[in-house]
Structures are given as C-alpha cells and as structure tokens.
Amino acid sequence: MxxxxxxxxxxxxxxxxxxxxxxxxxxxxxxxxxxxxxxxxxxxxxxxxxxxxxxxxxxxxxxxxxxxxxxxxxxxYQSPLLPVDLIQKADIHKWLFWEQYSHEPNIASVRFWLTHNAMNALKKQMLPDRVQQGNEALQLMDDTLKNQTFLIGEDLSLADICLFAYTHVAEEGGAYQLSDFPNIQRWIRDIESQDWFIPITQR
The missing domain is CATH 3.40.30.10 (Glutaredoxin)
Known part of the structure; x- marks a missing residue:
C-alpha cells in the first residue's frame, strides 16, 4: 500500500x-x-x-x-479499535460522522485558514460562527470525557484515533484554547502515552 x-x-x-x-x-x-x-x-x-x-x-x-x-x-486487520458489538460499532460510526459534520469544518478549516494565510473577506465573516461551533464541538467532547477514559468508554477506539488528529492541534492559529477543556487535555495525554504513538510531523 x-x-x-x-x-x-x-x-x-x-x-x-x-x-x-x-x-x-x-x-x-x-x-x-x-x-x-x-x-x-x-x-x-x-x-x-x-x-x-x-x-x-x-x-x-x-x-x-x-x-x-x-x-x-x-x-x-480485524482491529479491536472497531468492536464487533453492533451498538459499540454504531457509536463509533456516530463519532466519525459527527467529526466530519460538526468538528472538522470548524476546527480543521479554521486551523488551515489561520496557519496558511488562507483568509479572505468571506472567511473573515464566517470565522466567529465557525469558532463558536468549534468550541461547542470541543465542549461536547470534553463533557463526554468527563466520566470515561475514551470517547466510547474505557477502551481506545477508532473514534479516538479519528478525533485526536485535529483536536490535538486545535490551538494552532490561535482560535482555540485547549486549556478550557481539561478532560480533552487528559485524553490527549493518554493517547500520546501509547507505545505506538507517532506525532503528526513524523513521516
């Protein structure tokens, strides 16, 4: 591959x-x-x-x-990150769909605009609403992680892999402050402590 x-x-x-x-x-x-x-x-x-x-x-x-x-x-590869239990699998699908609809457009797009000099008049007009929606998305994640280790419970799943990617770099560009979301910060540390973890900059 x-x-x-x-x-x-x-x-x-x-x-x-x-x-x-x-x-x-x-x-x-x-x-x-x-x-x-x-x-x-x-x-x-x-x-x-x-x-x-x-x-x-x-x-x-x-x-x-x-x-x-x-x-x-x-x-x-029959990874345990995608359980065979249909309810757990549906929960993971929910997070993956939510990431593309409610998280990525507000976290990732804003990061790209602000770090790649991609702003224009329309994006400047859109930015406050995008940031508000991005903070709402981060708050939902933070609330979910308040009483459990990972997004679908106590075991790492594909939902965590998916959401980690843009969440852990959300501060790039200056639109978001992860210090406002302590449970997300703990979750980021938990994922970064995995022995297989690689940073986004690693080829």
Whole structure:
C-alpha cells in the first residue's frame, strides 16, 4: 500500500496514526496541497476529487475519504479499535460522522485558514460562527470525557484515533484554547502515552 498525503493534514494523520497502532509500515508519498500538487493530471487519475489522503492498495485500487479509509483498515486487520458489538460499532460510526459534520469544518478549516494565510473577506465573516461551533464541538467532547477514559468508554477506539488528529492541534492559529477543556487535555495525554504513538510531523 501507499499513502498519498500532506504531512500537516489531520485527515492524513488519522491514517498514519492508525497504521502505527496496527503495526503497518505504509510508504508515504507527499504532496503540497498549497501548491496545487493534488490537482495534476497524474494525481486526478488516482483521485478524481483531487484530495488527500488517498490510500493506494496493492491491487492498484484507491480509497479516498479519511474516515472510510480508517474503517477499511480496521475491518481488514480485524482491529479491536472497531468492536464487533453492533451498538459499540454504531457509536463509533456516530463519532466519525459527527467529526466530519460538526468538528472538522470548524476546527480543521479554521486551523488551515489561520496557519496558511488562507483568509479572505468571506472567511473573515464566517470565522466567529465557525469558532463558536468549534468550541461547542470541543465542549461536547470534553463533557463526554468527563466520566470515561475514551470517547466510547474505557477502551481506545477508532473514534479516538479519528478525533485526536485535529483536536490535538486545535490551538494552532490561535482560535482555540485547549486549556478550557481539561478532560480533552487528559485524553490527549493518554493517547500520546501509547507505545505506538507517532506525532503528526513524523513521516
């Protein structure tokens, strides 16, 4: 397999973090999305939406959408991060869907805007509402983690891998203060203490 990725991307980091957890050594092919490197004819032939991450399988087939890739790898390698219990599995799916709808657009997009000089008049107008919604998302996570170690209970799951990626770098750009969310801070430390953990900057 080959992972096509942009190193600062939390969506790509999810996949690299899961691979580290599973003990998979997946080669990385890097692209700079700020320079249009995923808009070339060669990349679009692999991924028509021109986005990373993209997981190229040994068969030549390509999988896009970070959370779909997470689910594929967890299923393929029968990871306990995706339990067989249908209620627990549905709970994980809930968090993955929520991440893309309520978390990523407000945490990740704001981080990108502020750290890559990507602001314009429309984004400046949108920013206060995005930050408010992002703080609401972080508060929901913090409330959930108040009485349990991880997002679906006492065991690490795919939900934690997914949400960790952009949550732990939410402060980049200055829009969010994780000190306001002590349970999230504890959860971040718990994940960073795993013996397989790799930082977002690791290739």
């Amino acid at each position: 080959i992972l096509h990725d942009f190193l600062p991307s939390g969506n790509g980091y999810k996949i690299r973090l899961l691979c580290a957890c599973l003990g998979l050594n997946v080669p990385l092919k890097e692209y700079d999305i700020t320079q249009g490197e995923t808009r070339t004819e060669a990349f679009l032939a692999l991924s028509p939406n021109g986005k990373i991450p993209l997981l190229e399988l040994d068969s030549g087939e390509c999988l896009s959408e970070s959370n779909a890739i997470l689910l594929y790898l967890a299923e393929k």
